[in-house]
Amino acid sequence: MRIDVVSLFPDFVAQCAGFGVVGRAHERGLLSVHGWNPRDHAEGNYRRVDDRPFGGGPGMVMMIEPLRACLGAAGSADPRPARTVYLSPQGRPLTQAKVRELAALDRLVLLCGRYEGVDERLIEAEVDEEISIGDYVLSGGELAAAVVVDAVARLLDGVLNDADSAAQDSFEAGLLDCPHYTKPVEHVFGAVPPVLLSGNHAEIARWRRMQALGRTWSRRPDLIDLATLSKQDRALLERWQAERGA
Numbered sequence: 001m002r003i004d005v006v007s008l009f010p011d012f013v014a015q016c017a018g019f020g021v022v023g024r025a026h027e028r029g030l031l032s033v034h035g036w037n038p039r040d041h042a043e044g045n046y047r048r049v050d051d052r053p054f055g056g057g058p059g060m061v062m063m064i065e066p067l068r069a070c071l072g073a074a075g076s077a078d079p080r081p082a083r084t085v086y087l088s089p090q091g092r093p094l095t096q097a098k099v100r101e102l103a104a105l106d107r108l109v110l111l112c113g114r115y116e117g118v119d120e121r122l123i124e125a126e127v128d129e130e131i132s133i134g135d136y137v138l139s140g141g142e143l144a145a146a147v148v149v150d151a152v153a154r155l156l157d158g159v160l161n162d163a164d165s166a167a168q169d170s171f172e173a174g175l176l177d178c179p180h181y182t183k184p185v186e187h188v189f190g191a192v193p194p195v196l197l198s199g200n201h202a203e204i205a206r207w208r209r210m211q212a213l214g215r216t217w218s219r220r221p222d223l224i225d226l227a228t229l230s231k232q233d234r235a236l237l238e239r240w241q242a243e244r245g246a
């Protein structure tokens with residue numbers, strides 16, 4: 001998969017993609033991330049990329065033409081069609097379902113704004129969809145772009161060594177994750193739940209599902225309402241609630 005990032009700090013996102021799982025995807029040619037700087041496409045001596053907002057108000061707005069030229073250069077760098085995504089608080093919330101959709105594409109162009117944002121006419125003319133990673137304001141779209149790159153990259157075939165871990169990611173099932181434990185078995189902070197040491201994989205899978213259901217129910221009731229629970233799921237959730245006197 002090829003991801004082009006348009007940003008005044010183009011190396012930022014590419015560097016974020018250089019670590020861990022995503023870095024390995026890079027090394028193995030499963031993913032390539034290319035940075036493009038609108039300032040390289042700005043006219044005039046000062047290579048202006050922003051200007052004062054019409055109608056007044058604080059800050060600056062990124063101008064159309066440097067971004068349009070930069071997006072054009074990024075788009076032409078590869079013959080395949082690309083989906084252009086603008087990261088902003090005005091976007092639709094990023095969900096695991098959306099991540100899966102993006103991970104299936106050959107190409108993605110991520111547009112990162114700075115200042116107060118981008119001239120709306122550029123968004124209307126060149127952006128396919130706006131995405132938000134959460135209801136908060138960042139100083140630039142680069143961190144949001146890095147989040148998208150990471151979430152997408154780990155779903156690409158061959159990126160995660162143990163393919164199951166991506167599939168088992170609870171968000172794939174629309175639930176929060178179960179708790180995880182490792183050595184030591186005994187510790188002043190408590191012991192590892194015995195079922196996990198039992199070697200009874202069916203029982204372990206049931207226990208983990210019960211924990212995921214219970215945690216989702218108690219921490220994210222909005223998600224539990226959306227989840228399609230089987231009869232067994234409901235029984236496990238009731239058991240979890242009963243064990244906590246909920």
Ligand SMILES: NC(=O)c1ccc(NC2CCCC2)nc1
Nearest residue numbers: 087088113117132133134138140
């Ligand atoms: N929640 C988000 O995904 C998000 C994205 C971009 C941003 N800031 C950018 C947007 C235009 C200028 C700075 N803030 C927040």
